Amino acid sequence: MTNQPDRDDAGRVDSFGERQADTLLRIAAERAFDQLDPSDPRNASFFAWYAREARERQTPAERRATKELARVFAARMVRRWQVEALGVREGDGEPRIQRAPVAATIRNAVELATPKAKAPCVDMAVAAGAGRALWDEECTEWVDVPADLPPGKHLALRVSGESMTPFLHDGDTVLVKIGTELKPGSVVVARRPDDGYVVKRVGQLRRRSVELVSLNPEYEPILLPRDPRLLLGTVVLRWCTHAAPG
Amino acid sequence: MEAPRLPQSDHDAVESWSAVDDAALIAGMRRGLEAAIVEFVDRYTPMLIGIARRRGLRGGNLITAVMDFLDSAAMRLAVEASRVPDPLPPWLVVSFRHRLRDDWRAERRRQARELLIATDIGRGTQRVVAESCSEYAIRLTEGTDGPDPTEGAATWQVLREALAIALDKGVSEGERQLLGYLADRMPQREIADILGITHGNARVRILRLRARLVQLARAHVNSLPVADGITLARFLERPPRRTVRDAEHARLPDHGPARAQSRQSARNPDDAGDRGSTHD
Numbered sequence: 001m002t003n004q005p006d007r008d009d010a011g012r013v014d015s016f017g018e019r020q021a022d023t024l025l026r027i028a029a030e031r032a033f034d035q036l037d038p039s040d041p042r043n044a045s046f047f048a049w050y051a052r053e054a055r056e057r058q059t060p061a062e063r064r065a066t067k068e069l070a071r072v073f074a075a076r077m078v079r080r081w082q083v084e085a086l087g088v089r090e091g092d093g094e095p096r097i098q099r100a101p102v103a104a105t106i107r108n109a110v111e112l113a114t115p116k117a118k119a120p121c122v123d124m125a126v127a128a129g130a131g132r133a134l135w136d137e138e139c140t141e142w143v144d145v146p147a148d149l150p151p152g153k154h155l156a157l158r159v160s161g162e163s164m165t166p167f168l169h170d171g172d173t174v175l176v177k178i179g180t181e182l183k184p185g186s187v188v189v190a191r192r193p194d195d196g197y198v199v200k201r202v203g204q205l206r207r208r209s210v211e212l213v214s215l216n217p218e219y220e221p222i223l224l225p226r227d228p229r230l231l232l233g234t235v236v237l238r239w240c241t242h243a244a245p246g
Numbered sequence: 247m248e249a250p251r252l253p254q255s256d257h258d259a260v261e262s263w264s265a266v267d268d269a270a271l272i273a274g275m276r277r278g279l280e281a282a283i284v285e286f287v288d289r290y291t292p293m294l295i296g297i298a299r300r301r302g303l304r305g306g307n308l309i310t311a312v313m314d315f316l317d318s319a320a321m322r323l324a325v326e327a328s329r330v331p332d333p334l335p336p337w338l339v340v341s342f343r344h345r346l347r348d349d350w351r352a353e354r355r356r357q358a359r360e361l362l363i364a365t366d367i368g369r370g371t372q373r374v375v376a377e378s379c380s381e382y383a384i385r386l387t388e389g390t391d392g393p394d395p396t397e398g399a400a401t402w403q404v405l406r407e408a409l410a411i412a413l414d415k416g417v418s419e420g421e422r423q424l425l426g427y428l429a430d431r432m433p434q435r436e437i438a439d440i441l442g443i444t445h446g447n448a449r450v451r452i453l454r455l456r457a458r459l460v461q462l463a464r465a466h467v468n469s470l471p472v473a474d475g476i477t478l479a480r481f482l483e484r485p486p487r488r489t490v491r492d493a494e495h496a497r498l499p500d501h502g503p504a505r506a507q508s509r510q511s512a513r514n515p516d517d518a519g520d521r522g523s524t525h526d
Contacts, residue, residue, distance in 0.1 A: 038336035047335040054292035062292070070287035073313065074280045077320055081278045085325040167278055215277050 091239035107135040119154035163214040175237040180228040187235040268334040351442030412466040
């Protein structure tokens with residue numbers, strides 16, 4: 001569009017300039033917007049155009065307000081998404097880690113800690129060594145289990161790797177409810193026979209296998225046989241020390 | 247042509263999301279990426295604000311309506327594994343319009359309920375039921391004015407109250423509200439407007455309510471001892487008498503049933519004087 005005003009044959013500036021035309025266009029668009037049927041596929045391109053126009057026509061102040069609104073909204077929604085889509089709660093601050101009162105294998109530590117509303121804590125990078133079951137690892141730390149969690153046996157794991165970013169980062173701690181329940185969309189800890197333990201989201205459930213997907217698209221989904229012995233449990237809570245981006 | 251690289255994480259700038267299409271944006275939201283959600287809100291909020299503004303919303307109400315809708319729509323898109331609506335903008339427009347209409351209706355209902363409480367129309371349930379149920383229910387209100395000499399006044403007064411209680415127990419809160427309006431002789435169009443429904447819909451609700459009250463009355467009559475049941479049934483089956491209120495309405499220079507009735511009475515003068523004193 002040119003910034004030069006239109007002129008008639010006599011060289012006079014046409015009073016019906018671009019700004020007025022824009023106003024008329026907006027009025028016509030709004031009228032059309034209210035009259036057009038959104039469910040008609042022929043009008044789809046109009047509504048896409050209208051959405052773009054509405055965004056571009058914002059004043060700088062409106063644009064700033066929308067950005068701020070979007071930022072606040074997104075931060076709140078991510079927390080809700082974790083609970084509703086993944087079924088994982090956010091832990092308060094950092095996990096309260098303490099030294100285990102007795103040295104025991106994880107198998108025994110779970111039994112000892114559960115009545116005291118605590119869970120053994122273990123580093124996945126250490127525990128996930130190929131060939132060894134997690135249950136035989138020595139456990140030296142316990143964490144407090146929040147009182148408002150449903151009862152059950154829990155195990156805290158310190159995550160290593162970036163396959164579940166942005167939900168889980170290297171060094172985050174997750175609380176796993178020990179069990180063999182598999183729910184699509186939930187986050188589980190499973191044992192890969194060759195690689196040790198992994199934290200993944202449950203994808204498709206098939207009769208003989210289960211698809212485990214990473215939230216980070218750079219990691220390929222993996223298929224595991226549907227064997228309860230390979231499943232450690234479901235992640236119910238995470239402690240994330242990373243600052244929320246944005 | 248090489249496909250543009252999609253942003254992979256929140257570490258990618260929010261600006262890079264502005265170039266992606268809706269399907270990729272929702273895929274990002276389904277991975278819980280905050281930057282994708284920011285872009286979604288930034289992309290569609292101005293359009294939704296425009297719709298809300300043209301529906302008459304302003305200020306805080308406008309922002310609340312848009313944010314509430316985005317909250318549910320974005321969560322639905324991000325959580326459900328269903329197919330992504332394609333194209334997305336018309337889907338948002340339709341959903342948001344429905345939401346605004348629902349909100350408007352809920353607000354009108356709330357206002358109507360408050361008005362009902364404030365004016366205390368609902369207090370006298372017997373009066374409400376009697377004045378709105380049907381012609382024979384109108385008879386029920388006449389007890390205090392002039393009990394039927396052929397029946398024991400005390401007996402049918404008790405029966406009348408028991409019937410009113412039975413009817414009241416059988417209606418829902420919404421139906422009671424509707425009865426309040428009918429008791430106020432509010433036109434159907436106004437009722438429809440207050441309830442936020444169409445005129446036809448209001449008419450159907452009133453017809454159903456009448457049918458329901460008749461059904462409740464029948465059930466109540468059947469539940470009474472035989473003698474009382476017969477007395478009440480006879481009372482209900484009698485042709486209606488004209489009340490003082492009807493006579494006042496007939497004199498009013500107004501259109502409607504009362505005037506039609508007065509015209510009818512003028513054509514049949516015998517009938518006009520007879521209705522009030524006819525007994526079985």
